[in-house]
Amino acid sequence: MRRRLINSTLAVVLFVITVFSVSLVVVETQAIERNAHESAQSDAGRIVAVVEARIAAGESVTAEAMRSAVPSDRYVSIQLPGQGAFALGDKPDDGVIEAAETGSHGERVTVQQSRSVVTDEVGRILVIVLAVGLITVAIAVLLAVGQARKVSAPLTDLAETAERLGSGDPRPRHRRYGVPELDRVADVLAASAERIGRMLTAERRLAADASHQLRTPLTALSMRLEEIIETADSEPETVKEEATVALAQVERLTDVVERLLTNSRDRRSDSAITFDLDEVVLQQVEEWRAAYRSSGRAVVHSGRPGLQAVGTPGAVATVLATLMENALMHGDGTVALRTRIAGNQVVVEVSDEGPGVAPELGSRVFERTVSGRNSTGLGLAVARDLAEADGGRLELLQQHPPVFALFLSGEAEEPAG
CATH class of the missing domain: 3.30.450.250 (Beta-Lactamase)
Structure with missing residues (x-):
């Protein structure tokens, strides 16, 4: 050229x-x-x-x-x-x-x-x-060589940029060449690189979130299956009860997979419903009771009954499961789930008697890759994302002993009579 x-x-x-x-x-x-x-x-x-x-x-x-x-x-x-x-x-x-x-x-x-x-x-x-x-x-030759270099060098550079994009390197270069048409092509390639970078980041984030969100229900499911194996010689009613809980875990696992594949976080208005908060809380208490019993610890539930929350039950269950798993892995003593009302919101508090969150972490504990104890650092970040997708929020109310609170839109049922 x-x-x-x-x-x-x-x-x-x-x-x-x-x-x-x-x-x-x-x-x-x-x-x-x-x-x-x-x-x-x-x-x-x-x-x-x-x-x-x-x-x-x-x-x-x-x-x-x-x-x-x-x-x-x-x-x-x-x-x-x-x-x-x-x-x-x-x-x-x-x-x-x-x-x-x-x-x-x-x-x-x-x-x-x-x-x-x-x-x-x-x-x-x-x-x-x-x-x-x-x-x-002679002057024309010099000008022609300079102009040819000015035009061909940017085209070569743009071709290299396009090749980098095709090989999976989406870093934008944002170079200017002083030629409006070439600058326009460079801007388009830079915008494409940014979009591809966001897409790759979203894919990696989805993979990380999927691995973490699937780990918690799979852990609970394996514990239930172990309970079934241990009680195989016991009464049929006990085996049936454990199998029913395991089936619920499978249904919850299926819900998590569907949410990840359909990106339901961006479609909260289509899936948010009014549900019984006690039902979700008690479900989690029952699912995690065996794991805590095996560790010599206990799970208790208290607070105001009859609370109605607005959101996605599966997402709320995933957030509570993440908090309870963190308490099992990093906490100590009895884990307490308490429900209450704060203004026009309902609150579920999860606390334990362990050392809590390190002072240097504070609110950064919700950031991705931030972890105080050799974990992935994704659990609380994913939980907060799920809570915000349901119109709520997840906060650390107290560092020692640790108290995490899930705030959701909702109301209390009027007492009968």
Whole structure:
């Protein structure tokens, strides 16, 4: 491409220079020849005036007398009436430029000049035009090379950017090239890179969230299956009860997968309902009771009954499961779930008797990759996202002992009677 740009630029420059030079030489040649004729005519008129003046003064008109009035580079022939003609100067051998003038006494003066004077002058013009043309071509070459580099280098760079995007490197470069069209292409590629980067980030975040959200129900499900295995020789009612709980875990796991695949966080208005908060809380207490019992700890539930919350039951259950799993892994002592009302919101508090959140973490405990105890740092971040997607919020009310609170829109049921 660079070569084509240089060749096309030089072709245009050479064409322009050729047309201009030919026109200039033709015009200058005509002007030089016209000036030569006018100069010869002027000399003829001047010499005729000198001859008339000498005749009027009664002086003789001879070659010696007229030599001082004739230019050395001219050939002059003077013919007097009733006398012979005489000539001054050397007669040109090649082509001549001739002018003649007749005086009032009948004298005739003829001036001739060699055409080589015109030829020499035209030659000098040609040399000047050729030199200017060569200088112009040289400058045009430099400009063409610079312009070709200015155009081709950005295109090469844009091609490399597009190749990087295709290979999975979405980092935008935001380069400017000083050419509006190329800058527009660069802007489009940068915007595409940013969109691809956001898409890749969303995909990685979805994968991380999926792995974390699926881990909690799978852990609870495996615990229930272990309970079923341990109680296989017990009463059928016990096995049936454990199997029912395990089936509920499977349904919850299915709900989590569907939410992840359909990105239901952005569709809260389609899935938010009014539900019994106690039912979700008690479900989590029952699901996690066996795990806490195995660790020699207990789970208790207290607070105001009959609270109605607005949101997605599956999302609320996932948030509470995350808090209870964190309390099991990082906390100590009894875990307490307490429901209450705060203004026009219902609140579920989860607390334990462990050391709590490190002072240097504070509210940063909800940030992704922030963890105080060798975990992924995703659990609380995902839980907060789920809570906000349901129109609520998840907060750390107290660091030691730890108290986490899930705030949801809702109301309390009016007491019967």
